[in-house]
Amino acid sequence: MKVTVIGASGFVGRHLVEALRARGDQVATASLRDPAGAARACDGADAVVNLAGEPVAQRWTPEVKEAIRASRVDAARALLAQLGTLQAKPAAYVSASAIGYYGTSESETFTEASPPGHDFLAEVCSAWEAAAEGAAALGMRVAKIRTGLVLGTDGGALAKLLPLFRIGAGGIVASGAQWYSWIHVDDLSGIYLHALDGAGGALNATAPNPVRNAAFTQALGKALHRPTFVPVPKAALEMMLGEGASVVAGGQRVLPERTLESGYRFSYETIDAALAQLLGG
Numbered sequence: 001m002k003v004t005v006i007g008a009s010g011f012v013g014r015h016l017v018e019a020l021r022a023r024g025d026q027v028a029t030a031s032l033r034d035p036a037g038a039a040r041a042c043d044g045a046d047a048v049v050n051l052a053g054e055p056v057a058q059r060w061t062p063e064v065k066e067a068i069r070a071s072r073v074d075a076a077r078a079l080l081a082q083l084g085t086l087q088a089k090p091a092a093y094v095s096a097s098a099i100g101y102y103g104t105s106e107s108e109t110f111t112e113a114s115p116p117g118h119d120f121l122a123e124v125c126s127a128w129e130a131a132a133e134g135a136a137a138l139g140m141r142v143a144k145i146r147t148g149l150v151l152g153t154d155g156g157a158l159a160k161l162l163p164l165f166r167i168g169a170g171g172i173v174a175s176g177a178q179w180y181s182w183i184h185v186d187d188l189s190g191i192y193l194h195a196l197d198g199a200g201g202a203l204n205a206t207a208p209n210p211v212r213n214a215a216f217t218q219a220l221g222k223a224l225h226r227p228t229f230v231p232v233p234k235a236a237l238e239m240m241l242g243e244g245a246s247v248v249a250g251g252q253r254v255l256p257e258r259t260l261e262s263g264y265r266f267s268y269e270t271i272d273a274a275l276a277q278l279l280g281g
Contacts, residue, residue: 001026002028002046002047003020003028003046003047003048004041004049005020005029005048005051006029010051012155016189019190023193032052032075038079038082039085042090044088047092048090048092049096050093054067057247065120072131091140092196093132093142094144095144097129098125099148099181099206099252100119100247101126102117102252103122106179108253109253110252110254112146112201112203113258143203145191146203146205147188148182151185156185168226168227171217171229171231171232172213172214172231173213173231174233176213178213178249178250180216184207184268184278186267187267190266199259199263201258207268208256
């Protein structure tokens, strides 16, 4: 299979490219900084994966919020406009999305059938997915990968947490009651491969057993054999991240119901198994 990966230099992109090449696929990479160039890289490909997007884990100024939205929604629309000019269009368009689609809750459980939320990230994800659906009008099969907290040691949230936890400076965040719907980076790559191989529509890329922040903190401390007595108050998060603190202090319990029904089988179903593999325990 010939696959063009847009956003291949990021944490998820690096792992996906490696997984594609490991199974013998031909991979081209491109950037949405040049939508026309990215489209040319898709000409003759069997599928395109769009992972591009401004990082969410930063302080949300009005300018940053606009960059988060534009890099996902406007950039995807620009790409699809260019893909429409190709003679040999890809047969499939696989778009990144996020479980921010559902909004946040400490009590609800969300599946792919759940409606979108109403906060900033939910609105961005809804518009992001609507832009991706533009590929269907071009005759392409569309998959939307709603990704949770991705665990890996070479990027993402875990890589940022490890230095603190290794010196015993880790602890629960805010109340500790917020849900972390996590996924091992290898399973995330696996779900993208699953989508490339035929699964379409919305697919939750979250392990079947989400945990609350307090349980995640305990599991990480146990895996590292370190204490976890240093809490991070919500006020400190808000000072650092502003409105963006809602991503860390909020959370949502998301189950991969449709992902499992479509035939995907997770390699890492529990947080202990995922952390043991990643941290060598």
